[in-house]
Amino acid sequence: MSETLLDIEGLHVRFGGMHAVRGTALKVQRGETHCLVGESGCGKSVSALAVMNLLSRGARRDATRMEFMGQDLLGLSESGMSKLRGDAMAMIFQEPMTSLNPAYTVGSQMAEVYTRHRGGSRNAALLRAAALLAKVGITAPEMRLAQYPHQLSGGLRQRVMIAMALMCDPKLLIADEPTTALDVTVQAQILRLLLELQRELGLAVLLITHDLGIVARMAHRVSVMYAGEVVESAPAEALFAAPTHPYTRGLLECVPVPGRVRRDEKLGSIPGTVPRVREGFAGCGFRERCSQAMAECAGTIPARERVPEHRYLCRLAPDWRAA
Ligand SMILES: Nc1ncnc2c1ncn2[C@@H]1O[C@H](COP(=O)(O)OP(=O)(O)O)[C@@H](O)[C@H]1O
Numbered sequence: 001m002s003e004t005l006l007d008i009e010g011l012h013v014r015f016g017g018m019h020a021v022r023g024t025a026l027k028v029q030r031g032e033t034h035c036l037v038g039e040s041g042c043g044k045s046v047s048a049l050a051v052m053n054l055l056s057r058g059a060r061r062d063a064t065r066m067e068f069m070g071q072d073l074l075g076l077s078e079s080g081m082s083k084l085r086g087d088a089m090a091m092i093f094q095e096p097m098t099s100l101n102p103a104y105t106v107g108s109q110m111a112e113v114y115t116r117h118r119g120g121s122r123n124a125a126l127l128r129a130a131a132l133l134a135k136v137g138i139t140a141p142e143m144r145l146a147q148y149p150h151q152l153s154g155g156l157r158q159r160v161m162i163a164m165a166l167m168c169d170p171k172l173l174i175a176d177e178p179t180t181a182l183d184v185t186v187q188a189q190i191l192r193l194l195l196e197l198q199r200e201l202g203l204a205v206l207l208i209t210h211d212l213g214i215v216a217r218m219a220h221r222v223s224v225m226y227a228g229e230v231v232e233s234a235p236a237e238a239l240f241a242a243p244t245h246p247y248t249r250g251l252l253e254c255v256p257v258p259g260r261v262r263r264d265e266k267l268g269s270i271p272g273t274v275p276r277v278r279e280g281f282a283g284c285g286f287r288e289r290c291s292q293a294m295a296e297c298a299g300t301i302p303a304r305e306r307v308p309e310h311r312y313l314c315r316l317a318p319d320w321r322a323a
């Protein structure tokens, strides 16, 4: 049975005159790996930070709906939100040093998260921390607990971040480009770890990435973001079998997804760049780069369903490729 953990509709984030997130809708089901993809600057991180209420000062956030496990996040006070953060909902970032404090040992930071949310003794928390370090593949966990973040390699730091995020048994883990800063072999190890944890613990993972190879290997569901909107969302299989939004199709043509790209076919890239959207911008954000664009694309864009569960934002009919 699927159960919606995170339910977002009509999310807007504004920074002064910039409209970074424009009506995003996103649903994450319990236990699924949901990949949020799109080129750099599309609004993926800002959307995630909006959920965690970690946007910088000066950002304005509003939404039609923003619920986590049935709880309204919009009406939640900062103290209510900090009870959720690191507990039922945890986040890991591209650069672990942004969330690890260089002044404290790994052990004291991991223990602090646990005692803050769950109470209990520091020793009990340290025992749990050691067990979780072992779980994320770190050998000699007791020794690591006594170390400072700068004494660890990038890959180890990311493992520590993941272990720390698991301290309170989250239902949802938001991972924002968690492997981008790591070298390729370490990336693969960390992704495999996330996949194993997701399966074993029944975690829901909202995995933000611009790497469609990762998506093809890991996602149950994919949401594609462009210029502040989720322009297409579908179960992974459906998305790869029948990408419908021209932006999704452009993205897929840019990467060698196994079985999709013929050997003699040149890998394409979408000409142009992601626009920074100003307040007052209307219509489809992709129209300047879209080979299918028509006059109507400057107006309101209907949300269509190709088949149930496969939604996209475009004026084209679901079968436009066949035409
Ligand atoms: N603190 C901020 N102030 C102003 N603009 C911002 C801020 N953070 C992000 N943005 C803008 O919001 C847009 C979306 O950014 P972001 O969510 O970081 O993109 P992504 O994670 O998809 O690469 C970008 O145009 C970015 O420049």
Ligand SMILES: [Mg+2]
Residues within 6 Å of the ligand: 044, 045, 046, 176, 177
């Ligand atoms: Mg980002």
